[in-house]
Amino acid sequence: MSSNRESGDGRYDISMFPRKKKLPGIIMELKCDKDLDDKALDLLSSDALDQIQEKRYDAEMKEEGITDIVKIGVAFSGKKVKISTVY
8 A cells, every 4th residue: 555656647645556466456535625515525526536537546557557446536524425436
């Protein structure tokens, strides 16, 4: 597991490389803001997921031959959490 390493066009928050290439890798981007309603929280988690795609945070994994990558965008607001994923 690593965090804040450079990959693609930026720095991801959390990345978990599998020990065996047949297992999936995981990339997580975390966002937080205060006093968000459910709709705004949903948008923020989608923005986190979009950032993973746009900045190509999966580049390092792909270079190592990992093709199955789970991308997770997580948004926090107080005690509320919203998670968006792409497999």
